[in-house]
Amino acid sequence: MLMNRSPWGELHKMRNEVDRLFNNSFQGGKISFPFVNLYDTDIEMLMQIELPGMSKDDITVTYVDGDLKVAGNRKPFSVDGQYELIRNERSTGAFERSYKLPVTVLNDRITADFANGVLTIKLPKAEEAKTKKIDVKVN
Amino acid sequence: MTEQILSDMGKREVAHTGAEQLVDAGTAFSPDMDIFMSENELLFIADLPGVAKGDVSIEIDENNALLIKAQNSLKEPEKVILRQFNLGNYYRAFQIGQEYDKDKAKAVLENGQLELRIPKREAVKPKRISINA
Secondary structure, eight states, X not given: OEEOSSTTTTOHHHHHXXXXXXXXXXOSSOOOSSOEEEEEOSSEEEEEEEOTXXXXXXXXXXXXXXXXXXXXXXXXXXXXXXXXXXXXXXXXXXXXXXXXXXXXXXXXXXXXXXXXXXXXXXXXXXXXXXXXXXXXXXX | OEEEEEOGGGOOEEXXXXXXXXXXXXXXXXXXXXXXXXXXXXXXXEEOTTOOTTSEEEEXXXXXXXXXXXXXXXXXXXXXXXXXSOOOOEEEEEEEOTTBOGGGOEEEEETTEEEEEEEBOGGGSOOOOOOOO
């Protein structure tokens, strides 16, 4: 079965609802690019952003007072010579995404890596934010 | 689903046909693509985020059926807080015109972006004929 890669498909409204929960700075407009996944492991928050065709120099990541910001500009593919664009599905343009993280992270230990068109940001949790197992005695 | 790209007989179109060619594709995602056409070649740009060099396969058979398959190397932790994209392999099929020379096709994968060029056969390329005074 062949599917569109975004599970939300045409349901931009639904995606906007989800984004609003995590995105405090985005003002209006539709959110379609780039796509972001956020995971929670016991020790860190892990964010993956799809930015195929970009290079790491075109992307900035900042973290200030609990706000994680990712910004960049994905330019259209530039052809050399006379070409007719007969199919145009790839999204381009400037973007800025901002996320208020639900847990306290160690801001001096945040890392960002760009590989194969995916930006991976690792945000190690502060000690108090780590998942703790509590043994409950059952009598 | 196979998409047709034919530029012979003056046609310049990308049409969808309902041909079922997904027998061995399993569950795969259709990558976003731009397609450019010049008088000398077809140029395909495909977004393949998460695909490492060596994990993409491009096949063009004797009938110029083009198949792009790629394997996503991203792994994901169990607990998802926000999901805007699915992880999985990529698959896309096209039927391209016979005037394109599969043996001269060239592809580059960089930063999760595939660039595939398929030139026209020399015999069908436009030729500039100089006029002798």
